[in-house]
Each structure stands twice: as structure tokens, then as C-alpha cells.
Amino acid sequence: MKIIVDQDRCVASGQCVTAAADVFDQRDEDGIVVLLTDTPPEDLAADVHQAAAVCPALAILVED
Amino acid sequence: MTIHEAPAYPMARASGCPFDPPPKLRELQDEAPLVEVQIFGRPAWLVTRYAEQRKLLADPRLSADVTTSGYPSPTGTPPKSDGGVGIGFILMDDPEHARLRRMVTAPFMIKRVEAMRPGVQKIVDGLIDDLLAGPKPVDLMEAFALPVPSLVICQLLGVPYADHDFFQQNSKQLIKMTATQEQRATAHGNLAAYLDNLVGEKLDNPGDDLLSGLTERIKTGELTRQDAAGIGVLLLLAGHETTANMIALGTLALLEHPEQLAVLRETDDPKLVAGAVEELLRYLNITHNGRRRAVLEDIELDGQVLKAGDGVIFPNDIGNRDPEVFPDPDVLDLQRDARRHVAFGFGVHQCLGQPLARMELQVVYSTLYRRIPTLRRAAELDEIPFKHEGAVYGVHSLPVTW
Ligand code: HEM
Ligand code: SF4
Numbered sequence: 529m530k531i532i533v534d535q536d537r538c539v540a541s542g543q544c545v546t547a548a549a550d551v552f553d554q555r556d557e558d559g560i561v562v563l564l565t566d567t568p569p570e571d572l573a574a575d576v577h578q579a580a581a582v583c584p585a586l587a588i589l590v591e592d
Numbered sequence: 593m594t595i596h597e598a599p600a601y602p603m604a605r606a607s608g609c610p611f612d613p614p615p616k617l618r619e620l621q622d623e624a625p626l627v628e629v630q631i632f633g634r635p636a637w638l639v640t641r642y643a644e645q646r647k648l649l650a651d652p653r654l655s656a657d658v659t660t661s662g663y664p665s666p667t668g669t670p671p672k673s674d675g676g677v678g679i680g681f682i683l684m685d686d687p688e689h690a691r692l693r694r695m696v697t698a699p700f701m702i703k704r705v706e707a708m709r710p711g712v713q714k715i716v717d718g719l720i721d722d723l724l725a726g727p728k729p730v731d732l733m734e735a736f737a738l739p740v741p742s743l744v745i746c747q748l749l750g751v752p753y754a755d756h757d758f759f760q761q762n763s764k765q766l767i768k769m770t771a772t773q774e775q776r777a778t779a780h781g782n783l784a785a786y787l788d789n790l791v792g793e794k795l796d797n798p799g800d801d802l803l804s805g806l807t808e809r810i811k812t813g814e815l816t817r818q819d820a821a822g823i824g825v826l827l828l829l830a831g832h833e834t835t836a837n838m839i840a841l842g843t844l845a846l847l848e849h850p851e852q853l854a855v856l857r858e859t860d861d862p863k864l865v866a867g868a869v870e871e872l873l874r875y876l877n878i879t880h881n882g883r884r885r886a887v888l889e890d891i892e893l894d895g896q897v898l899k900a901g902d903g904v905i906f907p908n909d910i911g912n913r914d915p916e917v918f919p920d921p922d923v924l925d926l927q928r929d930a931r932r933h934v935a936f937g938f939g940v941h942q943c944l945g946q947p948l949a950r951m952e953l954q955v956v957y958s959t960l961y962r963r964i965p966t967l968r969r970a971a972e973l974d975e976i977p978f979k980h981e982g983a984v985y986g987v988h989s990l991p992v993t994w
Binding site for chain 1: 650690693694697698700701702703705931932936937938939940942943944946947950
């Protein structure tokens with residue numbers, strides 16, 4: 529699994545952090561998404577897909 | 593588009609079903625994902641299904657700017673005070689929308705909101721102490737549902753809570769669909785002048801709050817004083833009305849579904865509580881008058897063409913009841929996975945305050961019914977006044993006892 533985020537599109541909704549806090553974080557200065565890891569372990573797959581599905585800005589791409 | 597025979601939007605709810613969207617919306621959803629309706633005597637598209645709502649709300653070819661030709665609005669002009677204060681970035685498009693939104697995203701990020709949780713718990717506990725010590729029956733809206741988010745947003749913004757009667761009254765008037773243009777302009781003007789004055793004070797004497805943070809940006813020239821005040825109007829308004837209605841209407845819905853209320857009362861699992869909040873957001877979808885947009889460039893979808901200059905309405909209430917996405921959509925089931933709901937909208941305008949709203953609701957729903965286990969209505973359901981005429985749905989008052 530590989531994750532790509534687009535910080536330009538991100539609107540800092542925090543949805544990804546709520547869905548998968550071990551994978552996504554937010555920048556202190558403006559809440560924009562940052563990846564804690566771009567290749568998380570498989571047991572987080574469901575949470576990562578949930579994060580991508582609820583991201584309102586379509587800023588998260590997951591390649592399996 | 594043709595206007596003949598198109599049903600008028602918004603539609604009425606069925607009597608005796610205060611928690612369900614208007615039955616006509618379900619009919620139209622069954623019919624097609626895109627249907628024509630009329631609003632303010634003009635045609636507009638109604639996007640009835642969840643998948644199409646998400647797809648179009650995330651499409652940059654749709655504008656949230658009321659001045660865009662075709663936007664479903666009675667006037668086509670945004671609120672603007674005599675002093676030039678508007679209503680923040682909610683009615684703006686990118687890139688200006690993104691530029692301004694990013695100036696206030698930091699205080700709403702998950703870790704900052706989590707840091708506020710103990711303070712919110714204290715506020716909620718204190719208000720429940722007061723309820724238990726005071727007379728009953730009591731109006732839960734006035735004594736609890738409005739004070740919780742008002743106290744929280746005041747602290748966050750740096751607005752004196754002592755002024756709550758003033759801003760609650762004016763906010764209510766501003767979002768009342770049946771208010772005249774003059775009444776709404778007056779309410780907006782009052783809030784705008786109030787926030788402009790506060791921003792002025794904080795320019796001279798900055799504190800440790802969101803509005804003071806904005807004054808730093810005025811000093812660097814990134815932000816005009818009018819835009820700072822406009823953002824203040826938006827946050828103050830959105831920060832208390834919505835959550836207050838979720839608290840009161842959510843409580844009423846739970847009292848009508850005692851087996852669901854029991855689920856909340858008997859758990860101390862934060863995950864279950866968080867899931868319950870998502871389901872109540874989905875089920876109640878209090879922003880019940882539809883997101884509104886205008887088409888900037890022709891868009892083809894499901895065999896239809898939405899033309900530049902067409903108006904579009906997204907009734908998220910029926911989107912959240914789409915049986916393709918939520919099986920048995922009209923059932924309130926706190927243990928279902930409702931996290932995909934669109935109660936906070938979708939796309940770049942999705943609610944900025946959602947982490948805060950979620951946290952406040954988690955604290956409230958996990959505390960109120962455990963501390964007052966015998967809480968019950970003190971009026972018949974049909975005596976309770978619902979906010980049919982508000983841009984945000986809920987109850988005007990909720991008499992309760994225990
Ligand atoms: C349960 C409570 C809430 C609900 C149901 C709710 C719902 C919504 C919805 C549906 C939108 C999208 C508007 C659109 O697309 O046109 C929105 C936007 C917004 N909300 Fe909330 N909201 C809630 C609480 C809050 C709170 C507590 C705050 C702030 C403190 C807030 C601030 C905002 C702001 C600033 C926007 C505009 C975002 C933008 O245009 O980029 N909301 N909200
Ligand atoms: S869910 Fe999307 S928009 Fe929200 S913070 Fe994460 S990446 Fe940004």
C-alpha cells in the first residue's frame with residue numbers, strides 16, 4: 529500500500545486524522561495534512577481507505 | 593431547463609415525522625439523481641443522491657459565490673454591512689476562499705481541538721450541576737444546548753460571553769428563512785459592527801485568541817480589517833447555532849428512541865460515543881435547506897447537462913438517507929458505521945468547525961444522559977416548536993424534566 533497526499537488541495541478538515549491517526553497528521557501552522565508514513569502496514573488498510581473515502585478535498589490517493 | 597410542473601423547493605416535512613426529510617425528497621430521489629425544481633420562481637437542479645452530491649460538491653466547476661449567475665438566492669447579493677463587512681469565505685470560491693480559510697484552520701485541527709476537551713467537559717459538567725440544582729421543568733435549549741457551544745466559541749474567538757443574548761438573537765434572525773431582507777440585513781449589520789469593533793480592540797490589545805491572531809495578519813497586510821470581521825461573523829454564527837441545535841434535537845430524537853438512548857447511557861466506550869455522534873449527524877442533518885451552488889462551465893452527468901448559469905441545490909438530508917449507501921436509512925442506529933455522511937457538506941467548503949462540533953457533541957452525549965438518567969420530555973411531542981423556517985433545523989425550545 530502506498531499513499532500520496534496533495535497538500536495544495538487539502539482543506540484541513542481533519543477527517544483523515546480521525547480515520548487513521550497513525551498515518552495522517554496535520555501541520556501545526558495551518559492544519560494541512562502531513563503523512564507520518566507513506567507505506568503503512570497492511571493492518572491499517574481499512575482505516576487508510578476510510579480516510580481517503582471521507583476526504584472532502586479528494587486529496588488522498590491510495591495505491592494498493 | 594423548463595419551469596413547468598417542476599416542484600417547488602424546499603418541501604415540507606410530513607406532520608408527525610419531525611426527524612425525517614420531506615417525503616417528496618424521497619420520491620424525487622427514487623425518480624432520478626438529478627431533477628428539476630423551482631426556487632425563488634426560477635428553475636434549479638436538485639441533486640438527490642449521495643454519490644452525485646459528493647461528486648458535484650467536489651467539482652470546481654461549481655461556484656459557492658452568490659453573485660455567480662444562476663446561484664439559487666433571493667437577491668444574488670451577499671450580506672455586506674455599511675462598513676463593508678461580509679460573511680467570511682463560505683460564499684467565496686478558490687483561490688480567495690482557500691487563502692482566507694487557511695488563515696483560521698490551525699485552531700480547528702484535531703490536536704488543538706482535543707486539547708480543548710477537558711475544558712469543554714468542565715463547561716458541560718458545570719451546566720449540568722446548575723440544571724440539577726435549578727427548577728424543573730426547564731428549557732434544555734436555553735439552559736444547556738445554547739450555552740455549551742456559545743461558551744466554547746466565545747473562548748476560542750475571544751468574544752465576551754456576556755454578550756450572548758445579543759449575538760444569539762441576531763444570529764437566529766440572520767438565518768431565518770422567513771425573515772425579510774431588511775430584517776436579515778439589520779441582523780447582519782449588527783453582528784458585523786460588533787465584530788468590527790472587537791477586531792479594533794484586539795488590534796490595540798491582542799490576547800491569546802483566534803480574533804487576535806487575525807489582527808496579526810491585518811498588521812502584515814495579508815488581511816483587511818473588514819475580512820477579519822467577516823470571518824468573525826461566520827465563525828461566531830456557525831460556531832453556536834449548529835451545535836446547539838444538534839444538542840437539543842439530538843436529545844429529543846434520543847428520547848423518542850429510548851433503546852438508542854440506553855446504548856449511550858450504558859457505555860463508556862469513546863469509540864461507540866464517536867460513532868453515535870456520526871449517526872445522529874447523518875440522521876438529523878440539521879442544515880436542511882440544501883447546499884447551494886451555481887454552474888460555471890457545462891457539466892455532463894448521468895445523461896444530463898448542467899449548463900453554465902444553472903443553479904444547483906444539494907439536499908444533504910436526503911443524501912444521508914440514500915438506501916444505496918445507508919441500508920434502512922430511516923432507522924436511527926447508533927451502532928451503524930455512518931462516518932461517510934455528508935452532514936458537514938463535501939468539497940472544499942466542508943465544515944471547518946467539524947472537529948470542534950464532534951468533540952462538543954461527544955462530550956455532551958456521553959455526559960448528559962448518564963448524569964440525568966431519568967431525563968424526559970415535559971411537553972407533548974406535537975407541542976414542541978420545530979425550526980421549520982430556519983436554515984438550521986432544530987427546536988426553538990425543549991421543555992424537559994427528570
Ligand atoms: C454539528 C454542527 C455543525 C454542522 C452540522 C455544520 C454544518 C456545516 C455545513 C453543511 C457546511 C458546508 C456549507 C456549504 O458547503 O455551503 C459548513 C461550513 C462551515 N462551518 Fe459548520 N457545521 C457545524 C458546526 C460548526 C462549528 C462549531 C463551526 C465553527 C466554529 C463551524 C464553522 C463552519 C465554517 C467556517 C464553514 C465554512 C467553510 C468553508 O466555506 O470553507 N461549523 N458547516
Ligand atoms: S481529510 Fe483531506 S482535506 Fe481533510 S485534512 Fe485530510 S487531506 Fe486534508
